[in-house]
Amino acid sequence: MLLNKNSCTLLRYLLELEEPETIMEISRNTGQSRRKIYYHLDKINDALPQGVDKIVSRPRVGLLLTAGQRLACQSLLNQIDSYSYVLSMEERMQLIILFVCVLKERVTIEKLIELTEVSRNTVLNDLNTLRNQLAVEQYQVSLITTKSQGYVLKCHPLNKVQYVHALLTKIFLEGTTSFIRVLEDKIRAYIQDDLLLSKVLQGYLSQQVHFIEQDLGKKINRYELEFMLRILPYLLLSYRNMVLSEQAKSDLKREFSLIRKRVEYRTAQKLQELLNQKLGLKLDEIEVSWIAILLLSYRKDQDIHATSQDFADLRVAVDNFIWQFEAHSPYELENKENLARNLMIHCKALLFRKTYGILSKNPLTRHIIHKYPELYAYTEKNVSILEEAWLISLTRDEIAYLAMHLGGALKHQAPEQKKTKQVYIVCDEGIAVQRLLLKQCQSYFPADYIRAVFTSEQYKSVEDLLEADLVIVTSDGLNSKFPLLQVKPILDYEDALKLKRFANYDLLDAEHSDFRSELERLLSHYLSNKEEAQELQYQIENLVEKQILTDN
Template sequence: MPITFDLDRRCQEILKILVNANGYVQIGDLSEQLDVSRRSIYYDINKIDDWLRSRSLSALEQKRGKGIAIHADQAAMIRKSLFERGADKQVSYTPEERRSIILCMIVIRSRNLYIEDFMETCDVSRNTIVKDLKLVADVVETNQLTLEYRIKTGYRIFGDPIRKRAMFFYYYPQVWKYFSTLIFSESQNQRIQRALSNFKKIEEELDCEYVSGVLPGLATFLSTIEYRSDVIDFSDMDRKEIISTKEYQLVRKYFPSLSDQETIYISLHLLGSRLQVVPLHVLKQDESKAYEYARSMVKSFETLSGVEFDDKEELINAIATHLKSSLYRIRYGVQWGNPMLETIKKEYGELFDLTKRAVENVEAEMGMTINDTEVAYIALHFGAFMTPLESSKHSYRILIICPNGIGAGNMLKNEVRSMVPQATEIKNISLNQYRPDHNYDVVISTVDLPGEKDFLLVHPILSEQDRVSILRKCMELEPSTQIQMDTILKIVSRYVDEAKMPDLEKDLRTAFSNGQMSQPPIRDYGLGLLHFLTPTHLQIVDEPCNRKDALRRALRPLLMNDAITRQYIESVVQAQENHHQMFIANEVVLAHSGIDNGVKQVDVAITLFRHPVPFENGMEARIILGLSAEDQIKHIHVMNDILRVFSKKDNIAALERCKDKETMYQTIHKILKGE
């Protein structure tokens, strides 16, 4: 019989993890991934088992030392049910999802809304909704708007209509998969589907793909437009530029009843939300401000991080492509929420922080502030072009599908490459480009692909369990493993009852994949600054030095620690002679060179000069940091610590006052520990 949903979202998430795990999953891994206690996981397992039994299905397999798993013959049925249309009607929402639902309901309200409406929609108590509304009011106030309650009209948001709409489009991506079925009647949902169909036609005529959730959001927004009396003023904007676009003409074509102002507004969303604005090779240096901004961001990131990108021009073009669309969003107050934002901050916190600093350095040039949503997308682009040192021979093909943006797709591709170096090809395509009759060995996707055989469903930002599942699947399907498995199964089939062969094969495959699988590699941003600051790596120089001698003295601790060769020191000196930018703050120089110029390992030293060291253009250095990096990743934690210390004038002044190396260390320790 068909499976219906009466499980909360956490239980559903556990089921999804188990379905895609291709083997056993440890309780501890589930606890860590879902950020709940082991006790809570055991409680959820009991609920899942009851749910399975009530539908005449077997309970989860549990084996001591291995973890839990789903019976192979039931996995396909459960997986299908997890993605059936309308399956989320009875889910339990997280507090963040409830607040997003409430806020979106109020913004596009088609009737008076009261606490009872929110209680019914979210299936929670009055007290819970009251608490949620207080937090929603805080969000509204942050956006310079006001949430008010009136007996006759219920809850309403007052203020700038552009800001109100921006809030809807920011929070909608978090709940779009189930929002319309929760809120609207069948006739309203039919209107949404018709609008969505028209937006799909626009997408096809533009020969592009929009980020997941954008078109459903626009369709939902348009379905309620008749209930609003907003006056949108574009008097300060370049109307001619928008009206001349193909997007505008297509909105006119498919939505002829829209007013001119609303047509412009929808066109802006389409312009600002395209997954591919133009092919990478089309952007030229003199054709777009986006290119100049992207080049400045890359230069700033390289200066701050000590990274030198191998494919710098390709990276600049990739960021410029993203900026070309995001500039519309920033300029016109059109914003889409990044549902991956918090995950990116959690999984790639060091990279996010470094990107934020690099972007802030360019904001003055751009004349605008870049919010964290945009920073997260840009961080993914940087991460996708930062490669670990080692690469090795490959042996099979992997297809990746990620409709969450170009940066997310490239980041996912780079993660998979680091985990599965034996792959001959790892290709990243859009969902529109996917065809079931491909010839790839493994398909890794962030959206479900019913009917795909060797398939893994993962999060756009890989969780620990995602990494385990990818390794397990790829080890299982690796040609050499397959040959060994086939040989073993052929031999044991002579001695094992045929009815037991499927279970034997499953256990063997699990054993093979676990046996070959090391700890799943995660993006290792290395150790922090304090780890490296041994007494030999802190120096105070009392006598005057010229810049060449100062650079050599600052790098000497790295040479003595066998982290670099003399070639590296001379390459740093030569780079300075070639006018390479080394200052990361006033009176602070970062002395470093490329990873191919004699680097053996990550290392860093700090040298304080009592007498200012003269550099070009009248600049002087009192502190020189010597840095070496064996690849583009393992020193990122160090760089973030360096920037935390030297981004404030007071910190620099405190270090310059230090009388000895111990005081230097204690000063840096207090800054980094927040004491």
């Protein structure tokens, strides 16, 4: 069984399906071509044990795992190890560069071939690609070869640890579980006797979490704390991998002079003493400083020192930011004192991350931008007051974190009572169609909106006596002083959109682009195959219609 990253991604996707999906839908949702989906399905089917039915897509129905297939697929994922998992090119390069960063021994091309289990040419191509990528990275790191050390990173020591932290963030937050397991197994195979990678150290650090937080007077975000414990051994190994002169070490200590005044540094010193006493693990002053930097940089859920006097300037900038956000946005904020305190806790860690180049990824950024675009936009518009005060530049992830804090403090506003609209239906297709059309329209309007159903002749005879917000018609021969909205006697999804648009936003079809034409135009940019585009367009149209009916 040789399953790679994409095979495992498809496996996980199939396990999450609760309703059948066609190969086309799976292709769109996973970002893989239909040919690739069939290819990986064949690989998965070959790996399934005897007695389990092959996974196939039924015509016009799609694909959904049976209970037996579900158990077998989950078992496949659980069994994947370094001998059965095929690394993608990106995963190989991540493994290679981390290996170069942490291994103390000389890194040769032969070791890299053994590590990745691919040909010499493939490894050389990966190394060239890595060099090109590093050349455009912000960390000023380059991959070189020396006689004494083999492949090694050439850079400032601080830059190297910053780069390794960013690399580990990408691996552990974006990598698949199978790849991370393979990576950890392969690294441990070459660094067998090092206490830093032992489960004993991980267990002891986990036990000390409560005491660390108690000593700090702060509660570190649980998600970030778990991440810190997981990557700390690799960060320390990447430091120990460097050959530094006494002058270089002295310069590095000077870089850390700021953090020695913080309570986190004293806590890191206590932790070092415990590690030495209990496990015989000795850390030098620079390694202790790195632990302190991580404790300072990771987000806190609580901090009793948030209002200490040495952060008075920080509080001024935060208060100005809150005032400016409220003054230049349509939002009202409540519990501003509590909001300011939470922002202080967050921004203290933010500034230390900026000072020491510690990358922080926000897994909710995309959701914040898409679900609350206005909140994000107003936050982004007003962060300049913080950037100017602290001489920093904020990323989208960092702005999204601020938007989350502001969103939690928004004053709840009761929805305004909607004015009752007066809607009339004009239909000349007979009583049966009139009644059916009325029932359909009632699915999209409150019961008291629709006042009556007329024929054209009846409507014209009473038009002067009516006040109407909208007249729904089924033919194009009617003239009226009131807004007209033409629909089919049996409503389709476009008619549903028109009615919903008017009910919610008072928009008539003429004031909005045609949905079908707009959808067809957008899909043409991404799909050159007209048949595939039409199939996807049909599925989207059906989904929209179902969603509209569900919302009602």
